[in-house]
Amino acid sequence: DVKVTQSSRYLVKRTGEKVFLECVQDMDHENMFWYRQDPGLGLRLIYFSYDVKMKEKGDIPEGYSVSREKKERFSLILESASTNQTSMYLCASGRLAGSTDTQYFGPGTRLTVL
Amino acid sequence: GENVEQHPSTLSVQEGDSAVIKCTYSDSASNYFPWYKQELGKRPQLIIDIRSNVGEKKDQRIAVTLNKTAKHFSLHITETQPEDSAVYFCAASDGNQGGKLIFGQGTELSVKP
Numbered sequence: 001d002v003k004v005t006q007s008s009r010y011l012v013k014r015t016g017e018k019v020f021l022e023c024v025q026d027m028d029h030e031n032m033f034w035y036r037q038d039p040g041l042g043l044r045l046i047y048f049s050y051d052v053k054m055k056e057k058g059d060i061p062e063g064y065s066v067s068r069e070k071k072e073r074f075s076l077i078l079e080s081a082s083t084n085q086t087s088m089y090l091c092a093s094g095r096l097a098g099s100t101d102t103q104y105f106g107p108g109t110r111l112t113v114l
Numbered sequence: 115g116e117n118v119e120q121h122p123s124t125l126s127v128q129e130g131d132s133a134v135i136k137c138t139y140s141d142s143a144s145n146y147f148p149w150y151k152q153e154l155g156k157r158p159q160l161i162i163d164i165r166s167n168v169g170e171k172k173d174q175r176i177a178v179t180l181n182k183t184a185k186h187f188s189l190h191i192t193e194t195q196p197e198d199s200a201v202y203f204c205a206a207s208d209g210n211q212g213g214k215l216i217f218g219q220g221t222e223l224s225v226k227p
Contacts, residue, residue, distance in 0.1 A: 059216075101146075
């Protein structure tokens with residue numbers, strides 16, 4: 001069974017704080033993704049990565065950055081959190097680099113920015 | 115880029131009835147169309163997917179149909195049960211960026227006993 005874990009289920013931060021969200025997968029998957037989920041908007045892709053130290057912008061990258069130093073770990077960074085970044089953040093992984101395939105999701109982190 | 119529209123946003127059916135959720139996409143190069151189910155408080159999980167070389171795929175009470183000419187695909191759930199209540203998301207692969215999926219807005223399905 002593929003296991004994708006995220007560092008926190010719930011997080012509360014203040015405006016302007018630097019926020020780190022971590023995702024780890026244990027199946028040696030090459031693709032990793034960060035989405036945010038908002039009611040009525042579905043899942044929107046923030047950033048994704050095909051390989052270590054590689055990153056690609058998704059559809060809503062503004063205000064976010066990512067880091068992939070190891071194959072199994074993909075971090076999402078909010079450099080200066082703002083209230084409009086309050087959302088559910090979902091990490092996902094996929095088996096093959098650059099190939100459309102099943103994505104396996106983590107449990108999500110509900111971030112509230114006050 | 116790819117755009118995916120999903121309808122309806124909410125759907126309420128009686129137990130035993132069928133439910134149909136429809137999605138349209140814009141990129142003719144899309145070739146992979148998965149459906150995810152997300153129960154309340156849980157992660158999205160793949161329930162069925164279809165590739166562009168196939169017109170229909172079934173798995174027990176769930177089926178997906180794809181019309182490449184019209185650029186739409188649909189999820190059909192027959193004999194619905196209360197445990198089918200969840201949010202369902204369709205997605206389409208991005209024709210230009212391998213591995214990337216574009217998701218629809220989601221459909222909240224409620225199955226009343």
